[in-house]
Amino acid sequence: MxxxxxxxxxxxxxxxxxxxxxxxxxxxxxxxxxxxxxxxxxxxxxxxxxxxxxxxxxxxxxxxxxxxxxxGLPIHRGSLLFRTKKSIKVAQIDALTTLAEMIVELVAALGENATQPPLRLPMSLRQEVSPEEAAQQTRQALDLPDSEPIPHVIHTLERAGVPVAFADADMPDAKHDAFSVWGGDFHEQPLIVARHVNSWERTRWSIAHETGHLILHRGAAGEVDEDAANRFANEFLLPADMLRDEWPSAVTLTSLMPLKRRWQMSLAAIINHGKHLGLIEEHRATGLFKQLSARRDPHTGVTWRIQEPGWAELEPERPRLLTVMAERGLERRPTAELFTVLTGGWASDLMEQIIAGQREAPAVIQELAKTAPQSLPGNVVALRRA
Missing domain, CATH: 1.10.260.40 (lambda repressor-like DNA-binding domains)
Known part of the structure; x- marks a missing residue:
């Protein structure tokens, strides 16, 4: 040797x-x-x-x-879609870029055994298109009626060919719950990576926000327009025409709660959306935000600005595309060992993070997985020590 x-x-x-x-x-x-x-x-x-x-x-x-x-194909460090802070360290950007490369390699490896849903995001938008118009076209491309809320944002995007992964990612600051990136030579593979938070409305909005980045800022270099992604997310989750129709005559935090529950969107996002549409004046919106900061959850003592009322009514959304691709293509429940082998040696503890961020399979699929063959497919070989 x-x-x-x-x-x-x-x-x-x-x-x-x-x-x-x-x-x-x-x-x-x-x-x-x-x-x-x-x-x-x-x-x-x-x-x-x-x-x-x-x-x-x-x-x-x-x-x-x-x-x-x-x-595999490297992802350029400057292509991660979030606003770069002066305080963010180069090591953070490097680590997030490598995390994205790992997940893109995993998606590609799973794609050799299972079909990934075709990409259905609108990719030919006019350069001057507004964030709201882009969100409307995205809803149309995904067959989402304007009159109804999106039942499951992550599931909708996964069905449209956008993999979503959760991991213990070190984001630039506390305001960043996710980032997005286009992988591949021709920016053909979208990816959203999020960290775990216990707020269902914050999770839905963050994923919608990153969808806005993917559509509005594909191929962008350097800093991107966060306000545009915010406006996209608000319109994507709650179309303006519906917000106008359902906007209360007397705007209070209490009168906005039915909108929050129906459209599964935070009070803060609804207030900002209404302010941008001219449904509420600037000073009134400021007053509502002050109330959110002043009021506290009687059980946790946390202010409503951090933890809004209704925060525990729903479970935060989680992705399942990577799990489904493993189950359908390999007839196996995903394990860290399996993903490590498929990707040629990405560390198992990192793969365990990705698996832990996936939704559990339905009970029927779990039973089928127990009886499925446990051997690796013919084109997947176990790693050998060098």
Missing amino acids: AETIAVYGYRVRQARTIRYSPIKPLAQMLDMSPSAWTALERSTSTEMPRLKLRTLATRLKFPSEFFLQPP
Whole structure:
């Protein structure tokens, strides 16, 4: 057996960035200079002693095989669709980009065994289209009647070919619950990644907001228009004509609650939507927001601005597309081990996060999965230690 083996530099970079590992201690561990490490990451492939590879793999908690697999299509660091804060660290952007690359690779691997729903987002919008018009066209493309709320935002997007994943992602700040990105050479693979929150209305709105980014800012570089994505989300969840028809004559937090419950949308978003449409004056909207900040949940003591009334009435939405693709294409319930094998060695603890963020299968499917064959399909082989 050869004493050295070819390691892909980009795989080294991916493992390091998703683990938030700085270069200097890793380079010292392998008796390398920081500049030599940087050259390693930038190289297509580099010969590395097998012992050093095992040391590296152990330190970064990845199978050795991961570093021997050609990388998939990289996602440019500047293509993540959220407003960049001056305070955000480069390490955060790198880690989120690598997380997106991992999930896109997983979707592609699952797609070799199961059909991914075709993309149905409107992709030929006029450059001057308003966020509201884009939201209306999106509802039409997804066969959503304007007169009815969207029953399950994530499920609707997954059926339209947009994978959604939940993970313990380190977002730029507390206001960011999700980010979106287009993967592939021609920006053909959309992806939304969200973190877990216990607010059903916040989850629905965040996913709608990221849908706005995907449609309005495809191919954008640098900072994107957050206000446009906000307006898209409000219109997507609650069409303006319906809001005008159902807007109360006397606007109070109490009179807005029926709108919140029917359209499954936060009071804050409804107030902003109404203000933008001219249904409520600026000073009155400001007063309502002050009331949200002043009132508290009697059980938790948290202000309504952070935790609105009705926050516990529904369970937050969760995705299920990746689970369904595994169950239908491989006839197996997804496991971290399965996803690790399918993707050529992405660490199992990272895959466990993705699986934990998926909705449970219906009871009937769970029973079928118990009796399904447990062997891997012919084109999936178990990893071997290098």
